[in-house]
Amino acid sequence: MGLTYQSTGTSTTREVFNVDTSDKQPVIALAGNPNTGKSTLFNRLTGLRQHTGNWPGKTVLQSQGSYIHEGRKYTMVDLPGTYSLLANSVEEQVARDFICFAKPDATVVVADATCLERNLNLALQVMEITKEVVLCVNLIDEARRKKLNIDIKKLNQRLGIPVVGTAASSGEGISDLLKLVSKVVTGTLKPEPKAVQYNPQVEDVVAKLEPIVKRVVGNELNSRWVSLRLLEGDDTIIHALEKFNGKEQVQILQEALA
Amino acid sequence: MSSSTSLQSLIREARNITGSKQNEIRDSIVNTIYQEAGNIAAETVTNEKNKVDWDRKIDQIITSRIWGFPIMFGVLTLILWLTITGANYPSALLANGLFWIEDQLTNIFISMNAPSWLHGFMILGVYRSLAWVVSVMLPPMAIFFPLFTLLEDLGYLPRIAFNLDRFFKSAGAHGKQALTMSMGFGCNAAGIIACRIIESPRERLIAALTNNFVPCNGRFPTLIALATIFMGGMVVSFSSAVATLSVAGLVVLGIAITLAVSFLLSKTLLKGIPSSFTLELPPYRKPQVGQVIVRSVLDRTIFVLSRAMIIAAPAGGIVWVLANTMIGDTSVLATIAGWLDPFAKQMGLDGFILMAFICGLPANEIVFPILIMSYVSGGAMIELDSMEALRQLLVDQHGWTWLTALCTMLFTLCHWPCGTTLYTMQREQQSWYWTVLAAVIPTAVGIILCIVVNHLVRGLGLV
Numbered sequence: 190m191g192l193t194y195q196s197t198g199t200s201t202t203r204e205v206f207n208v209d210t211s212d213k214q215p216v217i218a219l220a221g222n223p224n225t226g227k228s229t230l231f232n233r234l235t236g237l238r239q240h241t242g243n244w245p246g247k248t249v250l251q252s253q254g255s256y257i258h259e260g261r262k263y264t265m266v267d268l269p270g271t272y273s274l275l276a277n278s279v280e281e282q283v284a285r286d287f288i289c290f291a292k293p294d295a296t297v298v299v300a301d302a303t304c305l306e307r308n309l310n311l312a313l314q315v316m317e318i319t320k321e322v323v324l325c326v327n328l329i330d331e332a333r334r335k336k337l338n339i340d341i342k343k344l345n346q347r348l349g350i351p352v353v354g355t356a357a358s359s360g361e362g363i364s365d366l367l368k369l370v371s372k373v374v375t376g377t378l379k380p381e382p383k384a385v386q387y388n389p390q391v392e393d394v395v396a397k398l399e400p401i402v403k404r405v406v407g408n409e410l411n412s413r414w415v416s417l418r419l420l421e422g423d424d425t426i427i428h429a430l431e432k433f434n435g436k437e438q439v440q441i442l443q444e445a446l447a
Numbered sequence: 448m449s450s451s452t453s454l455q456s457l458i459r460e461a462r463n464i465t466g467s468k469q470n471e472i473r474d475s476i477v478n479t480i481y482q483e484a485g486n487i488a489a490e491t492v493t494n495e496k497n498k499v500d501w502d503r504k505i506d507q508i509i510t511s512r513i514w515g516f517p518i519m520f521g522v523l524t525l526i527l528w529l530t531i532t533g534a535n536y537p538s539a540l541l542a543n544g545l546f547w548i549e550d551q552l553t554n555i556f557i558s559m560n561a562p563s564w565l566h567g568f569m570i571l572g573v574y575r576s577l578a579w580v581v582s583v584m585l586p587p588m589a590i591f592f593p594l595f596t597l598l599e600d601l602g603y604l605p606r607i608a609f610n611l612d613r614f615f616k617s618a619g620a621h622g623k624q625a626l627t628m629s630m631g632f633g634c635n636a637a638g639i640i641a642c643r644i645i646e647s648p649r650e651r652l653i654a655a656l657t658n659n660f661v662p663c664n665g666r667f668p669t670l671i672a673l674a675t676i677f678m679g680g681m682v683v684s685f686s687s688a689v690a691t692l693s694v695a696g697l698v699v700l701g702i703a704i705t706l707a708v709s710f711l712l713s714k715t716l717l718k719g720i721p722s723s724f725t726l727e728l729p730p731y732r733k734p735q736v737g738q739v740i741v742r743s744v745l746d747r748t749i750f751v752l753s754r755a756m757i758i759a760a761p762a763g764g765i766v767w768v769l770a771n772t773m774i775g776d777t778s779v780l781a782t783i784a785g786w787l788d789p790f791a792k793q794m795g796l797d798g799f800i801l802m803a804f805i806c807g808l809p810a811n812e813i814v815f816p817i818l819i820m821s822y823v824s825g826g827a828m829i830e831l832d833s834m835e836a837l838r839q840l841l842v843d844q845h846g847w848t849w850l851t852a853l854c855t856m857l858f859t860l861c862h863w864p865c866g867t868t869l870y871t872m873q874r875e876q877q878s879w880y881w882t883v884l885a886a887v888i889p890t891a892v893g894i895i896l897c898i899v900v901n902h903l904v905r906g907l908g909l910v
C-alpha cells in the first residue's frame with residue numbers, strides 16, 4: 190500500500206482513536222479507577238471545550254477535550270475508569286490499547302487518596318507500559334478529613350514518577366499538576382518509573398522471552414511488559430498489535446533485524 | 448503474512464517457556480503487583496488518629512446477609528409511608544384550588560356564550576385532565592423524588608446492587624442488572640439505556656427485557672394513589688400503614704418477577720453462564736440537601752409532570768370527544784369499553800380500565816387521569832375535589848372493590864412498557880423481535896397474574 194514508516198507511526202494511530210491532533214498539540218491521557226474524581230478533574234480542566242463519542246468500534250464512552258496551559262494547547266483524553274489494565278473487560282482493553290498505541294505524551298493516573306493501596310495497582314501497571322506517567326493523588330481533602338496523611342514526597346521517590354496531591358472539586362493542586370504534566374511533555378522532567386520486581390521464577394521466564402519479543406516488536410512497545418502479558422497467557426496484546434500497528438511496520442523492523 | 452505469523456509465534460514461544468506453569472506465573476505476577484501497591488501505601492499513608500472506619504462498619508451491617516434485606520425493605524417502606532401520608536393534604540388542597548379555577552373558567556365561558564362543545568372539550572376535557580394529573584401526581588412526586596435522590600446521594604443504591612448481586616447471579620443474569628433495575632425505578636427507558644454497562648449481549652438483553660418489572664416514576668403515583676384510596680380504606684385505623692405496605696409489597700413482587708423472568712430467559716431463549724464483575728462501594732458522602740431538592744424537583748418532578756401534562760392535555764380532549772360522541776344511545780368510549788369488558792372482567796378489571804391502559808401507551812403517567820376522565824365525562828358531573836370524592840366515584844358509581852384496585856395495581860406493575868421505553872429498546876437492540884418481546888413478556892405476566900389473583904380471590908369468596 191506504499192505506506193511509509195511515518196504514516197504508520199504514532200500520529201496515524203492517534204487518529205485511529207479519533208483523537209484530535211490537528212494542531213500537533215500534545216495528547217494527555219487520564220487514567221484511573223472509577224469514583225476517583227477523574228471526571229471531575231477532566232471537567233475542571235477542559236470545561237466546555239470537550240466532546241464525547243464512542244471509542245472506535247466499541248460501545249464505550251470516549252470523552253476528550255482540550256485545555257490551555259501557559260499558552261500551549263493540550264488534548265486530554267479521559268480513559269474509561271478501570272481497576273487494572275489486564276484486558277479483562279472492554280473498558281480495560283480500551284484504556285490499555287490507548288496507552289500502548291496512541292502513546293500519549295503523558296498519562297495522568299488519578300488515584301483516590303482515601304484508598305491509595307487499591308489505586309496504586311493501576312498506577313504500577315501503567316508505569317510498566319510507559320515512562321511518561323504523573324500520579325495525581327486526588328480527593329486529598331477527603332483524606333484529610335479522614336485524618337489520612339499521604340507523604341507525597343516519599344511516593345515520588347518510591348515510584349520514581351512525579352506525584353501531586355489534588356482536590357479536583359475545589360481546584361487544589363491543579364496548577365501544580367499542569368506544571369508537572371507540561372514538564373514531562375517537554376522532557377524537562379524525565380520520570381524514571383521503578384519497575385516492579387517479580388519473584389525469581391517469573392523474572393527467569395521473562396529473561397527468556399524478552400529478547401524474542403524485542404526482536405519482533407522492536408521499540409514499539411515495552412518488551413518487558415509485553416513479555417509479562419504473554420507469559421500470563423493474555424494474547425489480546427498480540428491481536429491489538431496486529432490491529433493497530435501497520436503490519437508493514439513490523440515487517441520493516443523484522444527485515445532490519447534479520 | 449510474515450509479520451502476523453511472527454506475532455503469533457510469540458504466543459507459541461511464551462507457551463513453550465511457561466509450559467504448565469502459566470496459572471502459577473499469572474497468580475504470582477498479580478500477587479506481586481498487589482503486594483507492591485500494599486507496601487508502598489503502607490510506607491506513604493499514615494493514619495493520624497486511629498479513627499474507626501465508619502464506612503466499613505456501616506457497610507458490614509447494611510450489606511450483611513441477615514440485615515441487608517430487612518433494612519432495604521424498611522427504607523423502602525419508610526419512603527413510601529412518608530410519601531403517602533405526606534401527599535394527602537397538599538393533594539386535597541391542590542384539587543380544591545384547581546377545581547375552583549375550573550369553576551371560574553366555566554363562568555367565563557358562559558359569560559362569553561361559548562358553545563357547549565367548546566366548553567366541554569376545553570374545560571371538561573383538556574383542563575380537567577390536566578388538573579387531575581397535577582393534583583394526583585404532583586404531591587407524591589414532590590415528596591418521593593427528593594427522598595429517592597437523597598438515597599442516591601448518600602450512596603445507598605450501590606449497596607442495594609451489592610445485596611441483590613448474588614440473586615441475579617443465581618438467576619443466570621449479570622450482577623450489574625441490579626443497578627440497571629434500580630435505574631428502572633426512575634425511568635425504564637433510562638434503565639434500558641443503562642443496560643449498556645453490561646458487556647455480554649446475552650445478559651444485557653435479559654436486563655433490558657425485564658427492566659419494565661419495576662415501577663417507574665410514571666407508575667409510582669398511580670400505585671400510591673390507588674393504594675391510598677383502597678388498600679388504606681379497608682382498615683381505617685391503619686390506613687396509611689396498609690397503603691404503604693401494599694405498595695412496598697408490590698415493589699418486592701416486581702423484583703421477584705424480575706428474577707423469575709430472568710431465570711426463565713437464561714434457561715430458554717438466552718442460555719449462558721453469568722460473567723463476574725467488580726462492584727466498588729463508593730464512600731458514603733454527606734448529601735448536598737439543597738442540590739438534591741433542586742435536582743429532584745427540576746430533573747424529575749417537573750420533567751415527569753410536564754411530560755404527563757403534554758400528553759394528558761390532548762388525550763383528555765380526545766377522551767372527552769369519544770365520551771360525548773354518540774353511536775345510537777351509547778358513547779364511542781362506552782362502546783369500546785364494552786368490547787373490552789368481557790376480557791377485562793376476567794382480569795378483575797373493567798373495560799374502562801383496560802382501555803385507559805391502552806390509551807396510556809404514550810406515557811404511563813396518564814393511565815389514571817384517562818380512567819377518571821372516561822368515568823367522569825360520560826356520567827354525572829361531580830366535583831372531584833378530594834380523595835374521598837374519587838373513592839365515591841370509583842366505588843359507588845363504578846363498582847370498584849379492593850380486588851379491582853389490586854388487579855389494577857398488579858397490571859400497572861406488569862404490562863407493556865410506555866412508548867418511549869419501547870422506542871429506546873428498539874434503538875438499543877436494533878431488533879424488532881426483542882422490542883416486541885419486551886412488550887409481550889410483561890403483558891403476558893400481567894394478564895396471567897391478574898386472572899389468577901382475580902379468580903383465586905373470588906373463588907375463596909373474599910370479595
